[in-house]
Amino acid sequence: MQIGLIGLKNSGKSTLFSMLTGRHETELDRSDSAIHGIFTTLDSRLEILQKICNSKKQVHPSFEILDLPPLFTIDNAVEPVSSKILDEAKNCDALIQVVRQFTNPAVPTNLPVPDPMAEKINLDTELVLIDLVIVENRLERIEKMKTKSPDFCQPGEVELLEKCKETLENENPLSVLELDSVSEKLLRGYQFLTIKPRVTIINIDEEEIQNSSVWIERLESRFPAQKGAFEAICCRTEQEILDLSEEEQIEFRKELGIEETAGEKIATVLMDTIRLIRFLTAGEPSAQSWIIPEGTAANNAAGAIHSDIGRGFIRAEVITYDNFVKYGSIAKCKENGCLRLEGKDYIVKEGDLILVRFNI
Numbered sequence: 502m503q504i505g506l507i508g509l510k511n512s513g514k515s516t517l518f519s520m521l522t523g524r525h526e527t528e529l530d531r532s533d534s535a536i537h538g539i540f541t542t543l544d545s546r547l548e549i550l551q552k553i554c555n556s557k558k559q560v561h562p563s564f565e566i567l568d569l570p571p572l573f574t575i576d577n578a579v580e581p582v583s584s585k586i587l588d589e590a591k592n593c594d595a596l597i598q599v600v601r602q603f604t605n606p607a608v609p610t611n612l613p614v615p616d617p618m619a620e621k622i623n624l625d626t627e628l629v630l631i632d633l634v635i636v637e638n639r640l641e642r643i644e645k646m647k648t649k650s651p652d653f654c655q656p657g658e659v660e661l662l663e664k665c666k667e668t669l670e671n672e673n674p675l676s677v678l679e680l681d682s683v684s685e686k687l688l689r690g691y692q693f694l695t696i697k698p699r700v701t702i703i704n705i706d707e708e709e710i711q712n713s714s715v716w717i718e719r720l721e722s723r724f725p726a727q728k729g730a731f732e733a734i735c736c737r738t739e740q741e742i743l744d745l746s747e748e749e750q751i752e753f754r755k756e757l758g759i760e761e762t763a764g765e766k767i768a769t770v771l772m773d774t775i776r777l778i779r780f781l782t783a784g785e786p787s788a789q790s791w792i793i794p795e796g797t798a799a800n801n802a803a804g805a806i807h808s809d810i811g812r813g814f815i816r817a818e819v820i821t822y823d824n825f826v827k828y829g830s831i832a833k834c835k836e837n838g839c840l841r842l843e844g845k846d847y848i849v850k851e852g853d854l855i856l857v858r859f860n861i
Contacts, residue, residue, distance in 0.1 A: 518566060520739050534570070540565075546781060546790070559788050596628075600617040629674060636666045655687060657683070658687055677726065742754065772792075778795050780849050780855055797849050802849045802855070815860055818857075820840050
């Protein structure tokens with residue numbers, strides 16, 4: 502799954518990218534193309550599974566992160582987005598917007614004081630305008646082609662695009678539309694940005710760490726439709742903490758009152774916003790955690806492990822993580838009636854420990 506980082510210049514977006522991927526900013530090639538990295542999310546359950554199953558290693562799930570070039574500002578307005586930024590953002594499954602609250606004389610801002618609310622509005626407005634241009638261009642093209650090629654557009658496409666246009670002209674994202682499966686399929690090919698799940702990270706000062714919930718509440722009250730998709734983090738401090746030893750990290754976070762790492766916080770808000778869950782597999786080679794969309798059937802979850810396993814799916818042996826830890830083995834879970842045989846239509850749940858039976 503691909504996640505795009507977007508933000509205005511000097512918002513701290515690249516610091517966040519470095520923190521999530523472990524790539525220091527000095528190592529990054531600053532060009533007009535996206536920089537790719539891997540954000541590995543830690544699943545603490547794997548440590549226990551590894552011990553029970555004598556697994557050789559733990560394999561934690563990950564996201565591909567794209568650090569998109571910054572959106573520069575001119576007189577508090579966003580510059581037109583380059584086609585390169587647009588093309589790369591379109592291919593992302595979700596977006597993380599980074600907005601600035603921190604003050605740092607060495608990192609200039611064109612505002613009198615940092616204003617995360619204004620930056621959020623600018624970013625949202627830009628995404629709306631990008632989608633509006635796409636809709637208008639398509640409608641114009643359909644109008645030109647209607648006499649030459651009556652089958653140029655799909656049934657209902659014009660009506661749906663007009664509805665999208667009205668929504669965007671009212672400065673609303675397309676995510677507010679209630680779409681049936683046919684409409685969703687029609688719009689999928691456009692890769693509209695305002696339909697993608699969005700998370701907003703408020704890049705706060707170190708002095709504001711204890712007030713992080715206040716900043717989250719401020720933005721959620723202004724953007725109620727995106728409630729639950731905000732997190733406040735001091736990106737610079739979190740990046741500096743990662744350069745310390747493990748013991749020093751624990752001590753420093755304790756002093757600052759940081760209960761969870763930034764990576765854990767961002768993984769949680771991403772999973773919740775995109776509606777993702779994790780299922781588990783464990784054996785001698787590895788104990789592994791897999792990220793899938795909520796509502797995924799067992800055969801498709803098996804395909805996340807390997808496409809051949811998904812194609813040859815026969816059945817899944819399913820145990821909840823809690824029951825597996827409680828009884829300590831598959832045999833004991835069977836004895837206590839905690840192991841279930843599920844078919845391909847079974848909807849996988851968060852924390853399911855699955856053994857897939859398949860035939861190729």
